[in-house]
Amino acid sequence: MERNVRYPIEAFGLAMVLFSTGMKEAMLAGVAVVFGHVLMNVLADNTGKSMKLVCAAVSGILTAVAIVLFGLFAGVEMTIWQKAAAVVIGILIVKHGMDAEGEADFNDILLADALSYGAMVLVAIIREYIASGTVFTMMLKKNTLMSGELGRAMIALAVGGIALGLVNRILDSGCAKDAALWVCIPVIILEAPYVAEKTVSVIVGMILVLAVYLASRTLLKFSDNKEEMEGVPVEMVLLGLIYLVAAIV
Numbered sequence: 001m002e003r004n005v006r007y008p009i010e011a012f013g014l015a016m017v018l019f020s021t022g023m024k025e026a027m028l029a030g031v032a033v034v035f036g037h038v039l040m041n042v043l044a045d046n047t048g049k050s051m052k053l054v055c056a057a058v059s060g061i062l063t064a065v066a067i068v069l070f071g072l073f074a075g076v077e078m079t080i081w082q083k084a085a086a087v088v089i090g091i092l093i094v095k096h097g098m099d100a101e102g103e104a105d106f107n108d109i110l111l112a113d114a115l116s117y118g119a120m121v122l123v124a125i126i127r128e129y130i131a132s133g134t135v136f137t138m139m140l141k142k143n144t145l146m147s148g149e150l151g152r153a154m155i156a157l158a159v160g161g162i163a164l165g166l167v168n169r170i171l172d173s174g175c176a177k178d179a180a181l182w183v184c185i186p187v188i189i190l191e192a193p194y195v196a197e198k199t200v201s202v203i204v205g206m207i208l209v210l211a212v213y214l215a216s217r218t219l220l221k222f223s224d225n226k227e228e229m230e231g232v233p234v235e236m237v238l239l240g241l242i243y244l245v246a247a248i249v
Contacts (some may be wrong), residue, residue, distance in 0.1 A: 036063030056097025157240030
C-alpha cells in the first residue's frame with residue numbers, strides 16, 4: 001500500500017550515494033536539494049495548478065545548477081559523473097513536483113527536509129570515517145576496519161537506505177511505485193561497482209549488477225517488509241549488498 005510521499009525521497013536517496021564521499025560535499029548537495037524542494041512548493045503555492053509543471057521544471061533546473069555552483073564556489077572538485085548526477089537529481093525534483101498532490105504544508109515540508117538533510121550528513125560522516133578515518137578533513141582515530149573500498153557506494157547505499165527508512169517512520173511517509181528504480185539504476189550507471197582497467201570490464205560489471213539487482217528486487221515483492229522500508233530504502237540496502245559482493249568477487 002502506497003502512502004503519502006512527503007518529500008523528494010528519490011532525490012535525497014541519489015544525493016546520499018553520489019554526493020556523500022565527504023561531509024562538505026554532502027552538506028552542499030543537501031542544501032541544494034532542500035532549496036529546490038522548498039522553492040517548488042513556494043512557487044506552487046503562489047500559482048495555479050496549471051503552472052505545476054513550470055514550477056517543478058524551474059525548481060529542478062535550479063537544483064541541478066545549485067549543486068554544481070555550490071561545489072565550484074566551495075572548492076569541491078566534481079567529476080563529470082557527479083555533474084550528470086546533479087542533472088538527474090534535478091529531474092527527480094521535477095518528478096516529485098508532478099507526483100505531489102494537495103496543498104503544501106510548510107511545517108511538514110521543512111521537517112521532512114531537515115530530517116532528510118540530517119540523514120544525508122550522517123551518511124557522509126560514516127562514509128568518510130570508514131574510508132579514511134577523517135570527518136570534515138579532521139583526522140580521527142584509525143582502526144584496521146577502515147578501507148577506501150568500503151567508502152565507495154556500498155556503504156552509502158546500505159546506511160542511506162536504513163536512514164531513509166527511519167525518516168519515513170518518523171514522517172509516516174511512503175514511496176511511489178517503482179521509486180527505487182529512479183535511485184538504483186542511476187547509481188549503477190554513474191557509480192561503477194568496482195574500478196576496472198578496461199572500459200569493456202566496466203560495462204560488463206554494470207550489466208551484471210543491473211541484472212542481479214532487477215532479479216533480486218522481484219523477490220522483495222514476496223517478502224514481509226515494514227511499510228517504511230518498502231521501495232527506495234530496502235532496495236538501496238539490497239543494491240549495497242550486491243555492490244559488496246561485487247567488490248569481494
